[in-house]
Amino acid sequence: MPRRWPPPCAATGCCGRTPTRGRETTAGGQTELIAGVSTLDERIGQLELRISPEAFFQTNTEMAERLYELIVESAALRGWECVYDLYCGIGSIGLSLAPRAGTIHGLEVVEDAVADAIANARLNEITNASFYAGDVRLALGELVARAGRPDLVVVDPPRAGLSQKIVRRLIEASPKRIVYVSCNPTTLAPNAAQLVEAGWRLERVTPVDMFPQTPHIECVAVLSR
Numbered sequence: 001m002p003r004r005w006p007p008p009c010a011a012t013g014c015c016g017r018t019p020t021r022g023r024e025t026t027a028g029g030q031t032e033l034i035a036g037v038s039t040l041d042e043r044i045g046q047l048e049l050r051i052s053p054e055a056f057f058q059t060n061t062e063m064a065e066r067l068y069e070l071i072v073e074s075a076a077l078r079g080w081e082c083v084y085d086l087y088c089g090i091g092s093i094g095l096s097l098a099p100r101a102g103t104i105h106g107l108e109v110v111e112d113a114v115a116d117a118i119a120n121a122r123l124n125e126i127t128n129a130s131f132y133a134g135d136v137r138l139a140l141g142e143l144v145a146r147a148g149r150p151d152l153v154v155v156d157p158p159r160a161g162l163s164q165k166i167v168r169r170l171i172e173a174s175p176k177r178i179v180y181v182s183c184n185p186t187t188l189a190p191n192a193a194q195l196v197e198a199g200w201r202l203e204r205v206t207p208v209d210m211f212p213q214t215p216h217i218e219c220v221a222v223l224s225r
Contacts, residue, residue, distance in 0.1 A: 044068060047095055049120050052112045056089050063210045067181070067218060068096045070206060071154065074179045074222045077101050081151035084143070084175070086136050091117025093154055093181070094129055104129035105147050107136055140169040150175045161187025171198045180221040183210075188219055200225045 040051045044065050058064035071093055077083070077100035085094035088106030090113050098104050098121075106129065108114050117131035132143065144150070153175040155162065161184065162170070170178070178200060182188035185207075192202050200223040208218040 044092060048123050049092055050116060051090055052116050067208045070220050071179055072096055074220055075152055082148055084150040084153045086155045087157050088117060089113045091120050091131055095120060095124060095126055098126045098129045105143060106131040107134055107139055109135045137166050144173050149173060152177045154179045156181040159184040162191045167194050176225060178223040182219045185219050188221060192221055195223050
């Protein structure tokens with residue numbers, strides 16, 4: 001069973017703060033199950049994933065598997081590292097990295113997704129991953145205080161990218177390596193420039209075509225210091 005901080009993970013934000021309800025979604029309101037099961041089951045590589053209706057997951061699962069392979073390769077883990085998975089969603093990226101890491105700490109504002117991440121860690125018998133509900137902007141500093149400085153940060157933000165405050169918090173966390181997963185290269189570019197100015201080196205940016213025959217791509221950027 002994954003460790004929980006602060007308990008209960010799926011109900012409160014860091015230090016008991018309730019996370020904001022803001023999220024990118026195609027519809028608001030409540031979800032009602034009409035027929036069938038209440039969750040969607042997916043498999044990515046060796047991971048079995050259970051996804052609730054309010055959580056986000058890639059629609060192109062075949063390319064999502066390739067994307068995760070690229071993230072694992074870019075992370076270049078050696079088995080002992082403390083890894084932060086920011087905007088972790090249902091935990092799929094962090095859980096993909098868990099067999100190669102010392103510890104995984106995932107942070108996500110959407111409570112239903114955090115509950116999924118905890119359940120997915122249990123489903124896959126992964127015990128070195130913890131998932132917390134909270135706004136990255138507010139909770140990252142306290143996570144560092146409680147869990148220690150990360151060796152690697154994987155960040156997978158929404159299309160708007162990282163705000164100035166989150167970039168500052170990331171700089172303060174001072175990881176040796178950052179893997180930035182972006183669905184919008186136009187916001188990746190200024191964030192990468194800010195991190196380079198703060199002392200990281202941009203090693204490479206690899207595009208992944210998640211949506212063929214559209215202008216939209218994902219990018220995986222690797223920064224180190």
